Amino acid sequence: xxxxxxxxxxxxxxxxxxxxxxxxxxxxxxxxxxxxxxxxxxxxxxxxxxxxxxxxxxxxxxxxxxxxxxxxxxxxxxxxxxxxxxxxxxxxxxxxxxxxxxxxxxxxxxxxxxxxxxxxxxxxxxxxxxxxxxxxxxxxx
Amino acid sequence: xxxxxxxxxxxxxxxxxxxxxxxxxxxxxxxxxxxxxxxxxxxxxxxxxxxxxxxxxxxxxxxxxxxxxxxxxxxxxxxxxxxxxxxxxxxxxxxxxxxxxxxxxxxxxxxxxxxxxxxxxxxxxxxxxxxxxxxxxxxxxxxxxxxxxxxxxxxxxxxxxxxxxxxxxxxxxxxxxxxxxxxxxxxxxxxxxxxxxxxxxxxxxxxxxxxxxxxxxxxxxxxxxxxxxxxxxxxxxxxxxxxxxxxxxxxxxxxxxxxxxxxxxxxxxxxxxxxxxxxxxxxxxxxxxxxxxxxxxxxxxxxxxxxxxxxxxxxxxxxxxxxxxxxxxxxxxxxxxxxxxxxxxxxxxxxxxxxxxxxxxxxxxxxxxxxxxxxxxxxxxxxxxxxxxxxxxxxxxxxxxxxxxxxxxxxxxxxxxxxxxxxxxxxxxxxxxxxxxxxxxxxxxxxxxxxxxxxxxxxxxxxxxxxxxxxxxxxxxxxxxxxxxxxxxxxxxxxxxxxxxxxxxxxxxxxxxxxxxxxxxxxxxxxxxxxxxxxxxxxxxxxx
Numbered sequence: 006x007x008x009x010x011x012x013x014x015x016x017x018x019x020x021x022x023x024x025x026x027x028x029x030x031x032x033x034x035x036x037x038x039x040x041x042x043x044x045x046x047x048x049x050x051x052x053x054x055x056x057x058x059x060x061x062x063x064x065x066x067x068x069x070x071x072x073x074x075x076x077x078x079x080x081x082x083x084x085x086x087x088x089x090x091x092x093x094x095x096x097x098x099x100x101x102x103x104x105x106x107x108x109x110x111x112x113x114x115x116x117x118x119x120x121x122x123x124x125x126x127x128x129x130x131x132x133x134x135x136x137x138x139x140x141x142x143x144x145x146x
Numbered sequence: 147x148x149x150x151x152x153x154x155x156x157x158x159x160x161x162x163x164x165x166x167x168x169x170x171x172x173x174x175x176x177x178x179x180x181x182x183x184x185x186x187x188x189x190x191x192x193x194x195x196x197x198x199x200x201x202x203x204x205x206x207x208x209x210x211x212x213x214x215x216x217x218x219x220x221x222x223x224x225x226x227x228x229x230x231x232x233x234x235x236x237x238x239x240x241x242x243x244x245x246x247x248x249x250x251x252x253x254x255x256x257x258x259x260x261x262x263x264x265x266x267x268x269x270x271x272x273x274x275x276x277x278x279x280x281x282x283x284x285x286x287x288x289x290x291x292x293x294x295x296x297x298x299x300x301x302x303x304x305x306x307x308x309x310x311x312x313x314x315x316x317x318x319x320x321x322x323x324x325x326x327x328x329x330x331x332x333x334x335x336x337x338x339x340x341x342x343x344x345x346x347x348x349x350x351x352x353x354x355x356x357x358x359x360x361x362x363x364x365x366x367x368x369x370x371x372x373x374x375x376x377x378x379x380x381x382x383x384x385x386x387x388x389x390x391x392x393x394x395x396x397x398x399x400x401x402x403x404x405x406x407x408x409x410x411x412x413x414x415x416x417x418x419x420x421x422x423x424x425x426x427x428x429x430x431x432x433x434x435x436x437x438x439x440x441x442x443x444x445x446x447x448x449x450x451x452x453x454x455x456x457x458x459x460x461x462x463x464x465x466x467x468x469x470x471x472x473x474x475x476x477x478x479x480x481x482x483x484x485x486x487x488x489x490x491x492x493x494x495x496x497x498x499x500x501x502x503x504x505x506x507x508x509x510x511x512x513x514x515x516x517x518x519x520x521x522x523x524x525x526x527x528x529x530x531x532x533x534x535x536x537x538x539x540x541x542x543x544x545x546x547x548x549x550x551x552x553x554x555x556x557x558x559x560x561x562x563x564x565x566x567x568x569x570x571x572x573x574x575x576x577x578x579x580x581x582x583x584x585x586x587x588x589x590x591x592x593x594x595x596x597x598x599x600x601x602x603x604x605x606x607x608x609x610x611x612x613x614x615x616x617x618x619x620x621x622x623x624x625x626x627x628x629x630x631x632x633x634x635x636x637x638x639x640x641x642x643x644x645x646x647x648x649x650x651x652x653x654x655x656x657x658x659x660x661x662x663x664x665x666x667x668x669x670x671x672x673x674x675x676x677x678x679x680x681x682x683x684x685x686x687x688x689x690x
Contacts, residue, residue: 066184066267068307072384075304079423095168095185102303115176121167126160128153130297131373132425133304140153140297141427144434 045073062090078104078134104134166248190264206274207235214501269299288318309387310395325632350401353602361406442509448474490518558598565598567615608632
């Protein structure tokens with residue numbers, strides 16, 4: 006198990022994440038875990054009470070969590086969005102762009118390689134869920 | 147054509163560094179082959195039967211002479227002196243060493259080229275009409291839209307781990323030279339009754355083991371909404387495309403299983419939200435890109451006639467030269483299908499020669515076609531004879547465009563680790579059987595396509611005659627199909643009966659051609675006759 010990587014200023018959320026079914030059945034949980042085949046939109050009515058959404062990546066090839074993250078950020082979720090599971094160093098820059106700000110990789114991440122990967126591109130071509138300015142906006146002021 | 151600005155160049159340069167880093171981590175053992183595989187694939191690097199294969203992107207098939215020369219340089223320096231132009235309008239090199247791949251990318255970057263997303267479960271190189279900007283039947287040049295899509299799809303953060311690969315084609319004419327309905331998304335620019343130009347969007351087409359023709363998902367899409375709408379199409383696919391079985395993971399299966407109407411409904415619902423996010427660049431960005439695709443500075447008052455006294459030259463003109471929208475100009479298709487050649491292969495010297503011709507006579511532009519040929523899109527008719535002589539001297543003047551020897555073939559078992567049967571020797575045998583050009587010309591347009599396995603890289607489903615190589619109890623066996631088309635009248639070929647060995651399938655093709663010659667009416671192509679009379683007479687001739 007790799008260490009938890011966080012790109013947030015606030016304190017780490019300690020309450021264990023409950024399953025989506027459990028969350029929808031009880032009203033007071035503040036952390037939920039979303040499996041890769043579960044619909045992130047089910048959380049939208051409850052975003053205000055959530056401090057943490059953990060999105061599962063059972064295999065690094067399973068890219069559904071990238072869409073789940075964007076959907077939650079586009080709906081205004083500002084809590085911790087954590088990618089958990091088979092998360093690889095070269096995926097983290099893309100995950101950051103989709104709105105993930107915490108990572109719980111199963112295997113340890115080479116932090117030097119991660120730092121290189123995160124600093125690799127000064128510019129991006131498309132608008133996403135992060136604050137980066139797409140190239141087309143830079144070109145046209 | 148498009149030129150990089152400092153942003154495009156910085157991104158491609160950074161990519162070289164990123165891939166070098168990834169290769170180093172693989173070579174040092176820090177990364178497993180399983181983890182490295184999707185990363186190298188997203189950079190077009192495959193492990194084949196004998197070596198690594200590197201697929202270099204030629205966005206929408208368009209290049210200038212400097213880029214084409216670089217392809218020759220790479221063939222000489224890092225491969226065995228040749229390259230293979232592909233049905234995705236790209237080029238691939240078959241004898242690459244892993245540790246040299248980053249150096250190749252560094253060389254490509256110096257001429258605004260790369261291998262980004264030429265493989266992997268991501269949005270692949272955008273393909274287009276090889277006659278774009280030159281064709282008389284064009285409503286609008288599709289390439290600026292293809293470039294906009296190229297930029298949008300490059301390192302797309304949400305769509306780099308899709309269920310499966312994703313191919314997009316854009317055309318701007320009624321005649322479909324890019325097989326849009328056989329793509330994951332096909333886009334066709336057209337003019338509506340109000341005189342506005344917009345897109346018709348098809349989704350869910352493809353070949354492979356389950357061929358499907360894409361249905362229309364949106365009949366009219368305003369141009370300015372393109373990226374947000376395509377983003378919505380992809381998001382629905384990324385969320386709901388099947389991931390339990392890689393053979394059912396393409397978008398065509400999703401669209402087929404839930405139905406085109408339901409897929410369209412989900413996309414529209416997604417788009418209602420996505421279009422509010424400001425993902426579409428302003429019109430000024432499209433105009434900036436479109437500026438690069440302005441027509442070349444044509445000479446006015448050029449002679450529009452060609453001296454037809456040389457019979458060999460005339461033969462080539464009639465077969466390989468197409469109408470250009472500008473009087474005095476023509477479009478040349480250089481056949482990479484010489485008798486006994488390998489379809490789509492070109493030597494470094496041939497690549498250099500084609501680049502020189504483009505530079506000297508072709509407004510510095512070349513195109514790669516999905517039929518694995520090369521196009522000089524803008525040449526003066528008065529230069530045609532000089533161009534032909536130069537091509538003739540390099541073995542590049544075979545006058546067989548769209549004839550039976552202009553075969554699309556995948557690399558097959560000679561190179562590919564997925565193949566069940568060889569494609570190249572079969573293509574050569576068929577071309578050899580019809581070596582007599584007069585006979586080929588008498589037969590007329592006949593698109594023959596060969597795949598060495600059910601993944602259908604040789605487009606056999608879309609062949610007027612399609613051949614699929616399979617493994618039958620350890621023997622190579624070839625299934626014959628008739629009636630496919632990748633043009634605007636898209637259709638899928640149907641298997642005609644039991645398969646053949648290599649010589650048997652060549653005989654069967656010949657019998658089919660002779661049957662057609664006996665049955666055709668004035669002006670009918672093989673495909674037309676087959677559609678009119680059906681399979682029975684062909685089956686009788688072949689199996690009877």
